[in-house]
Amino acid sequence: MQKIKERIIRIFDFYEIDESEIQFEEESTDGKIYLNIILPAPHAKHFIGARGETLDSLEVLVRLAHLDELKEDEKLVIDINGYRKEREEKLRERALRVAHEVMETGREYVFNDLNSYERYLVHSAVAESTDIQGVETISEDDVYGRVLIVRPKE
Secondary structure: HHHHHHHHHHHHHHHHHHHOOOOEEEEEOOEEEEEEEEEOOOHHHHHHHHHHHHHHHHHHHHHHOOHHHOOOOOOEEEOOHHHHHHHHHHHHHHHHHHHHHHHHHHOOOEEOOHHHHHHHHHHHHHHHHOOOOEEEEEEEOOOOEEEEEEOOOO
């Protein structure tokens, strides 16, 4: 993990972020290494980008550069200032709110702006909830690409 951290520090050095301004929080669970990079807020927003797109790119680049250091079944997740964790929690809460709404109204709801991991989070949140009955989630293709539908069970 030290080599990964050193590479990240070198990347930030190109943007004149001093090493003393960077902190790391590392957590390993269930084959997932979660590396949260703590940066000063003015720098963090540039490395997170719109809806986390720059952060996603940073994660892919670092992961590809260090494939030989990760075990085959290990997944590296990079976050900045807890952005990704907070977004995941908000998405799970939204998924549960939507599922309850579908239970009450009987009308389906379509998420059309989620990437594959976000769709997985919604599927998991609804499936794992013990107080949601008679609701299912499905992913399918439509004119906008891949969408996730929360609907009453048939």
